[in-house]
Amino acid sequence: MAALAQRSREPGWRQRAGLARPTYTEFIDYEKTPDYARAILSAAPSTLSPEDVDALVEARTKRQEILRRPTPPCLCVIQSEAALQLEVGGREAMRKQLEHLETMAGHPSVEVQVIPDRAGAHAGLAGHTLIFDSLRSIALSPRDSLEVITRVRQEMRQQVERQWTSTPGPETAVWRKSSYSGQGGDCLEVTDNLPGTLLVRDSKTPDRTPLPFTPTTWTAFIRTL
Known part of the structure; x- marks a missing residue:
């Protein structure tokens, strides 16, 4: 602790140290896409309204703008590898x-x-984040880490x-009128029987190719209606 206290007084120590966040649950805000952030916020028990969730998603993902500054800080x-495997928001969102x-890994800073x-097991699992050097010693190099991320992706x-190839197509879909259909004769139909996928079509043009949604993107879409 004495060594950490001494280093913390050095100019720019926080920028050089960055953020160590090993976790089996989620990425930090500087790494999140909007769909990922929304899925995390929606999964947590809360009394947040859809508008509150949207505002939090925008605020958290906007933090990434700091990396687009002319002289961005080092991050x-x-x-953890396990966090890469979690299908947060569905496979496509992940x-x-x-x-x-x-x-991000290709960003110079x-x-x-x-x-x-x-x-x-490692100290990071217990929530200790001020042991940066210790965690780096057991982590893969940045190059090998990028290879792991690419492989998982x-x-x-x-x-x-x-x-998609094994999921029943529109011809076997069971369609129902969505509660978000308009009152002027417009009818939005959605499917219920396709695992992990939701198809949407206009009942006036059923022969047209329906629009596919993941559960996460569909939830985000209906919030705009």
Whole structure:
């Protein structure tokens, strides 16, 4: 602790240290896509209204603008491999989250390291985040970490593609009138029987290709109606 206290008095120590956040549940705000942030907020028990959730999502993802400054601070992130595997918001939303993390890892002022599953128990699991050097010693190098992120993202993309090819198509869908249909004769129909996927169509043009939604994107869409 004495060493940490001494380092904390050094100019720019916080910027150099960045943020160490190993977790099996979520990414930090500087890493989140809007869909990922919304899924996390929606999953937590709260009395937040949809408008409150939208405001929080905007505020949290807006923090990433600091990395677009002419002289951005250094951000060092330590992420557990298990957190990459959680399908927060669904596979498609999580795949986009991993794509975003890959992009961030390529930012000149951002360093992302992944603690592999084989590392077993470590101090980060107990919530200790002021042991940055200790955690970095068991994490993969930034290059190897990026390879892990890419591999997980590719595997998730393959799972999404297999899901689409194995999921019953519109011809076997069971359609129902959505409660968000208009009162002037417009009828929005949605499906109920397609796992992990929700199709939407206009009842006046049933032969047209329906729009696919994940549960997360559909929830975000109806909030705008």
